[in-house]
Structure formats: structure tokens, C-alpha cells
Amino acid sequence: MSSDRKEVKRDRPWLMRTYSGHSSAKASNELYRTNLSKGQTGLSVAFDLPTQTGYDADHPLAHGEVGKVGVPIGHIGDMEALFDQIPLDKMNTSMTINATAAWLLSLYIAVAERQGVAPSQLQGTTQNDIIKEYLSRGTYIFPPEPSVRLTTDIISYTVNHIPKWNPTNICSYHLQEAGATPTQELAYALSTAISVLDAIRDAGQIDGDAFANVVGRTSFFVNAGIRFVEECCKMRAFVGMWDRIAKERYGVQDPKLRRFRYGIQVNSLGLTESQPENNVQRIVLEMLAVTLSKNARARAIQLPAWNEALGLPRPWDQQWALRMQQVLAIETDLLEYGDILDGSPIIDAKVRELVQGAEEEMRRVKEEGGMVQAVETGYVKRQLVTSHTDRMRAIEAGDLKIIGVNCFTETTESPLTSGTDSGIMKVDATAEREQIERLQAFRAERNSKEAKSAIAQLGDAARSGINIMDASIRCAQVGVTTGEWSNELRGVFGEYRAPTGIDISTHGMGQSETVATLRERTLKTGEELGRPLKILVGKPGLDGHSNGAEQIAVKARDVGFEVVYEGIRLTPEQIVKAAEEEGVHLIGLSVLSGSHLELVEDALARLAEIGLSEVPVIVGGIVPTEDEKDLKAHGVAAVYTPKDSDMNRIMSDLVNIIRESNGLERFEDAA
Amino acid sequence: MLALRTPPDPESLAASVSDQDRSAVAKALNLLDDKRPEARKLAARLLATLPKERLYGSGHLIGLTGPPGAGKSSLTAALVRVWRNRGLAVGILAVDPSSPISGGALLGDRLRMLSSDLDDKVFIRSLACRGEFGGLSAEVWPMSLVMLAAFDIVLVETVGVGQKEIDVSKLTDTTCFVAQPASGDSIQFLKAGIMEIPHVLVVNKADVGLAARKTLSELRGTLKPPAHAGDWQVPALAASATKGTGIEALADSIEAHRAWLTAQGMLPTIRKRFQAEWIVKRLLEEFGRFGIETLGGESRLLDSLVEIPGSPFEQYESLRNRFLTNRGQ
Ligand code: B12
Ligand SMILES: Nc1nc2c(ncn2[C@@H]2O[C@H](COP(=O)(O)OP(=O)(O)OP(=O)(O)O)[C@@H](O)[C@H]2O)c(=O)[nH]1
């Protein structure tokens, strides 16, 4: 120890969380308690897709998805089990929940009540940002108008009853994960915040004075990519722009209420399947972007794990990610200083440039009629798909270098992935069945008359336009299920399908020699088979990961395919019906949520049933190696995973797979 | 060229199509798309076997056109719901643009039509326009025939075309133009007589309010009363595909136009005329003006084609052969 070590005043570290949940409420509760004992300071709940999209575990659409990517919460019994022995008056809980946010918050309030905790004592966050669901995350249910109303109902309710709650976390995180540039992230997140706050102001549930508190309670969930200096500047830009919007647009006088409060998950899109150990460096560097600058520092951080692109993290992987935060916060001297970037002319110039770009894009959104309109017309989604397409092309061309992917690909076998579990977490296959059994037992035991009348009141509230929360809390208390709550609102509000954004101009794209060769081959094969090659790209199940499908669809068009793509969340039955009607030469299914075995087998069986077995099926997404074998044994022609980042190579395969299945000779591999 | 691997038997395929067998409809459409000579022969036999009275005398062939994003696909979905409630089976041909550079295409209309997609009395086939003008593709006519044989209503959604071209009116019994609220151009084109008058005009997105109402009244202002008693009076309506308002009325107007055509005894005449024009257009593309003159000139050709209707592929092939033999002499 050096002798000049003295007591220095350190800033309090940010909240440290790990985004987790799986299998069942009980299993997740155990995991949470272990994580807390390791020094985690808040909870971040990952729900499974049926819970996020409003289906009970025994609904046909939930098949294969229960407990996979998060915890299934069907009713108050599950929610109680999830927080067993976790005192809610002490805990700060962040819930990544959107379309069903009002419902999950109601369950949380009802559980707190059973623990003897008043709503006013609760602390935490409901993500509750539906706009980015349409643009990226995919767990929307209702059309924009009623969805925004649900968002504003939650905000009005919590501002009046749960003052320490963050009712909405406006997200730019997911936009970057769908390809957004820093400028786009700034512009779209702030435009979203404006559209939500305007809606609240216009709804009139908040009186004038309290409105400043609404602005003050608005928090953000941001991303930080590998260009960490620029990302750091982006955070500073956010701080300045939000302060100005709060002051000028909403007249907030108190500077504290104008603070840009944000949580962060660092970029995962850039985390690779190849040489996955490199992801650790990436994560740590990205964390710097949101911590270096004291005046623009994150309030809460959650980090992905090194094996992000392989599959779900195990408890040890999550521990490693937590320790990264702890080392930075506790071992380094970061928290001993004021803002170390203040006054740097280089940083200031970069911030100005970002602000300018973002303001320009915000004007464009305004011209579209505001953020909600710009989402409905597909404008914003097209901008995102375009940015992502640019990124993919830069990787393909080697202009954007990614270590272990398009350079320095030589590697020694990793001891991390050679273990018997292939280095990822496997969800117990019995989780779905057990959850269904528990759900049915719960339904049998509750007072169904009370449940029915609570549901009817919910419908009335939805129709009449009064705040949805009281009726929802009542539903939670009397044992209504997630599916029932959502179904009632589906009946009132209807359902929605968001624009896919893939109708972008590809002008100037694909001028490489390989692309020219591929176009020739597509054309020639089409001529040989009598008509242009036509493929269907399908996203079966509740999975909302659309990036891969979008990029494949755009690329396939660019090399000359006619492409049918209908967006996310279709049943295998819908996909097979479309494939038949469209007379496609090949079906490509994209699944990243871990339900590939169930969904692909279902689709194959349906194809066989209608005599279309000869149409080749390929699968892309997060598919572990053993599962790849399994799928191929069932007749899948090829499987692609994140390591297959060379899309020309994939296109070359598609042509060859079609050729082979039609008795034509293969071309030599292009690219 | 590769031989067909499992050539279908066109006669039994035609029978299954008429029975609304979905898989047969799909196969028949694939066959009509297939340019290999062997396939063309089978396709000609298929078309020749489909019941004439259904192709030229019954059903309803509807064209839906209008600028990009006006809501054609969304309106289609809304109309399908109405038609299904009325017990009608519906076939849809949705045409999307092709990239002039790669030839590739994104076929995206289905997305907005999904709500009815597990109903086996609704059949949607997307098509790329493949370089054709006017928002259609050459395959639309023969494919419409197969669909007419199978379904009560066949709707063709064109590419989102500029405001002037409504080529679909040369192909469909009833042409419906979908206007955007605040789309001054359509109105100007209609007024100036640049745009052909459709049979039904609808301003979609009525839910946006004022702009839609304004556009509707302007459009109404451009429509003249019919010159002769008994002529078709073009209706102009407002609808909202997303709110589902005005859809029944739109379906009624479209149906009224068909009833008017039937009352005038025009249905068989126009269908044969459409087919004749389709054939002449194909010949024109292949052999140019010179070819058409060699075959006797456009108007004589059209007249003769209307008089002796055969399947479009047969007629086309025989004219083609005639030209090639003539030229060979
Ligand atoms: C980006 C991303 C997101 C974005 C998605 C944005 C969007 N619109 O797509 C956001 C932030 C919204 C998101 C959310 C979630 N995510 Co996520 N996400 C990722 C991430 C980081 C990258 C995926 C990606 O887009 N890659 C870029 C594209 C271009 O690559 P790709 O899809 O792999 O496609 C390539 C190949 O796979 C293949 N391919 C893919 N599809 C097809 C189809 C065809 C026809 C062909 C030929 C090829 C092909 O070719 C492509 C080109 O190379 C992955 C981890 C990773 N690094 O892979 C996690 C990951 C997929 N997500 C995961 C999870 C759990 C979630 C959530 C469900 C979490 C939760 N509980 O809420 C949510 C909810 C999403 C939902 N609604 O389903 C898990 C899935 C775990 C599993 N399968 O076991 C992963 C693996 C992360 C992890 N380790 O936990 N995610
Ligand atoms: N407000 C409102 N929006 C609508 C209505 N109908 C369609 N839209 C929206 O308009 C956009 C375009 O709708 P589509 O049905 O795809 O339009 P289209 O004419 O088929 O478009 P293209 O085929 O691309 O030319 C979508 O974002 C729809 O949600 C409507 O009645 N009201």
C-alpha cells in the first residue's frame, strides 16, 4: 500500500443489475436471491415472451416459449413466488415490460399489498415504452393509439400514487440494437419522449403543477456501442438536449427535474459468436462510455455476458458481468473525480455535431406528423433498416472491422465453449408443462365469479377511457390471468402489425463482383426453372428478433430473388399457408428466441401434410450445434447462425439449395 | 432449359381448381408463371379446360389502384372481411414493384392482409411487376382467369402507381381508385382528364378527419353526372381501413357496378375485350408495331380476338406462329 493513501470522497456507484429470469417464478426467485447476495443492488426482471405478449402458458401461441427467455408470470400467485423473501419496500425493481406493463405493475402492487407494503413505498421501473416495440423489440399487442393511452395511464397513476416509481423508460437501447446510429438514437428517443409527454399533457389526468414531476419521472434506457468516445459524447448530448426540451417545451423550472436520468445495457448486437471471449473487452470498454463522464453518468447498469451470441447466460456468466461493474466502481479511482471530460474542446465539438444531426432528424420526424405517425407510416423503421443494412455491408466489405469475424480469425480452441454444456444455459424442458399445471390449478381454485366481474370492469374502463390501473389492480387481486387481462383489451382495442421497414431503396448497394455473379445465378436458375426465384422469409412464434430476417430479405432482393416477408410473430400454420399460396422455391425460417425445435418441426409437419415436402426449408438464428444436427435430421436443408456473417455466402447457398432440390447441378460457391 | 420434374395433368388440375382446391390453385398459378415451352403448352391446356362460363360470364374481377401507401392492402383486408361475412370466397393478386437493377422484389402486401389469412376461402398470391408499366405484371390476366374459376371475387391490387396510370382498368370489371387524403394531384389529373375515370373512387384514411373530408368533396366536384340516362354514375366515398368504417358501403358500390354491368349485358364483352387487349399487348412487345400491322392491324386483330375467344395462350401462340410463318415466307 502506498503511504499517500488517504480517505477520499467517492461518488456512490450506480445501481448494478443483471437482466434475468427463466423457467419459473420459483427458479427465478432463487436466482435473484443468489445475485443479491453477490452484491447486486437492484433487480431487473426478464419476462418470457407469452407474458410480454399477453398469452397464458396454455395458449397455443405460447407453445415452446414458456419460461424460455424469461420468467413466466400468469397471475398473482406467480408474482408472489417471484418476490418471495424479497421485501418490496427495500427493493428497486426494474421490469422490462411494455404492452402488458399496466398488468405487471398491478400484480406488483397487489403483491406488495400482501407483503404489507403500501404503493407509495415502492421503487422501480416499468419499461413501458411501446414506440420502440414497433420499431425494434416486437412485443407490442395493440395499435399505437390505445397503446400510448395505456402508457400515459400508467404514468398518471404512478405520479399520483407511487411517487418514487419510474413509470416509463424511454428506450434508445433497442434502436441501436436494430441498427440505429448515435444521431438516430438521440433523435428517436427524444421524439418518443415528446410524443408521450404531449399525450399526457393533453389527456388532462395531471394538474398543471404536477406536470413538472411527470417530466422529472421520465427516465431513459440507453445503449453504448464500441465506439466509446462517440458514445460518451452521445450521453452528454442527451443530457443537454433533454434539459432544453424540459425547460423550453414543458416549462420545467427546477433543474433537478430536468436531469437526464438513464439506465444502460451496453451493446449486444456487436457481440460475436466467433471468439466469444473478446466480448468481455467490448463490454468493459462500452461501460466506460456511460461512466467516464460524471455529468452524464448512468444511474443503473446491466451488462450482457461474454456468451451473448451463443445463447442464454448461466449464473456464472452473469456473475462475471456483475464483477466487471464492481471492479470499475470499487477498485478503480473513477468515482473519486468530478467530470473528467468537462472543458475538452474535442469532446464539445463532437457533442455539438451529434446534437445538430439529432435536431435535424427530429425535425424530419415532426414533418411526418410526430413520432407515432412516423412509426405508423414506416418512416422510422425504414431509416433503421437502412442503417443496419449499411452496417452489414460495411462488415461484408471489410470497412468495419470486427476482430475474430472479418479479421484475425485465426484462433486456438476456446476452453470456455468446450465444456459439456457448450457454455450456455439450458432451460429445463419440463418448465412449460409444470407452468401449465400450476396455472390450471390456480384457475380451478380462484373465485371465478369475482374474476369474471373484474374482467368486465376492466373492459368498461378500457372503453370509457378512465385510467386502466384501478381496474387492473382489482383483476390482479382476484386472480385474473395474464391471458385474460390481455384478451379483454384485445377485444376492445384490436391488434396491430407494425411496418417491416424493408421496402428501402437499395440503390447503390451491392456493386461488388460477387453480387453481380449472384444476380446472374439467380436469374439463370429462374430461367431454368421457368420462373423467377421466389422465397419466403418467415418468423414463426412469439420471437421479435427481426434484424436477421430483414437483412436476409433485403439482401435476397438485391441479388434478384422475389421475396415474401410478412413480419414477426406468425404461427407455423400461417407461414405454411403463405408458402403454399405464394408458390415459393424455398422457405427460410428465422428464430432467435430458443424455440426453433418446436416451431420448425411444426412447420415441417404441416408442409408434409399438404404435400409440399419438396420445398427446401432453411433455418437461421440462435441455434446451438446439437440442435442444428437435430434440425437437419428432420429435413432442414441448412442452418445459419450469427457466425455466418457473410451474407453473400448465404445467398450463394440459397441458389444452390434451390438448384439441388430441383435436380440442377450446384454452382461453385461464390464469395 | 430443364424439363418439368412432375408435369401436372392440366385437365385434372383444372377440375380441382374449379372445386376450390387450394393446392390446385397454387399449382395452376405456378404453371401459368412458368415460361418453359413445355409448361406453356400445359398451361394453354389448363386455361382451355377451365369452365368458360366462369371465366367470361360470372364472378367479379376487381382492380384496386392508387398511389403508394394509400391503403390499398389495408382496404383489401377490410373488404375481404365484408365479403367473407357475405359468404363469398376471395382470391387476391397483389402486385409489387421489381427492382430494375437486380430484378428482385419485396412482396409486402400480405402483411396488411394477414387478419384473414387462416381462412381457407381466402387465397393471396403476390406477384412482382417485373418491369411492366402501369403497376401490373403480364401474368395478371391468365392468373385472374384461374382465380375466377375458383373464387367468387378476384381482386387485383396494383403497385402503388403514379396518379395517372390506371392500367388495371383494361383488365378488371370494376376499377376502384384509392385516394390519399390531401392528394391534390389525383384531383388535378382527374379534372384535366389525364387520369382515366375509375368506376369507384374512395378516399381512405377518413379517420384523419378534415383533410379526408376536404379531398372527398374536391373529388366529388370533379365528377360529372352521366351523359346518358342509364350510364354508370361514379360514386365517391370515404372509408377508413383501420377503423373499419365505410367498408360495407364501398363493397356495396363495387357490387352495384357489377350489377350495372350485368344489367347492360356487358360482362362477357368486356372480359373478352380485356383478353384481346392482353394478347395484342404481348404481341406488340414481342414484334413491335410492324408485327401488329403484319397481323392485320390492331383494331381488326382486337375484333377477331373478341369474336372467337379461346384460351389466351392458345390465341397468342397461334397469332405468334402466324406472324413467324408469314415473315418466314
Ligand atoms: C439485437 C438483439 C436484440 C434486439 C432485436 C432487434 C431486432 N428488431 O431484431 C432487441 C434488443 C430488441 C432484443 C430483445 C430481446 N432479446 Co435479443 N438479442 C439481440 C442480439 C444481441 C443480436 C441479434 C441480431 O440482431 N443480430 C444481427 C443479425 C443480422 O444477425 P442474426 O439474426 O443472427 O442473423 C444472422 C444469422 O443468424 C442468419 N439468419 C438469421 N435468420 C435467418 C433467416 C434466414 C432465412 C437465413 C438464410 C439466415 C438467417 O443470417 C444472419 C446474417 O448473418 C442477440 C445476441 C447476439 N449477439 O446474437 C440477442 C438474443 C438473440 N436475444 C435474446 C433475448 C432473450 C431477447 C429477449 C427475448 C429478452 C427478453 N426476455 O425480453 C428480448 C425480446 C425480443 C423479442 N420480442 O423476442 C437471446 C436469445 C436467447 C436464446 N435463444 O436462447 C440472445 C441470444 C441474447 C442472449 N444471449 O441472451 N434482442
Ligand atoms: N390512419 C389510417 N391509416 C391507414 C389506413 N389504411 C391504411 N393506413 C396506413 O397506411 C399505410 C399504408 O397502408 P397499405 O395498406 O400498406 O397501403 P398500400 O396502398 O397497399 O401501399 P403500397 O402497396 O405500398 O402502395 C400503413 O401504415 C397503414 O397502417 C386508414 O384507414 N387510416
Ligand SMILES: [Mg+2]
Ligand atoms: Mg399494398
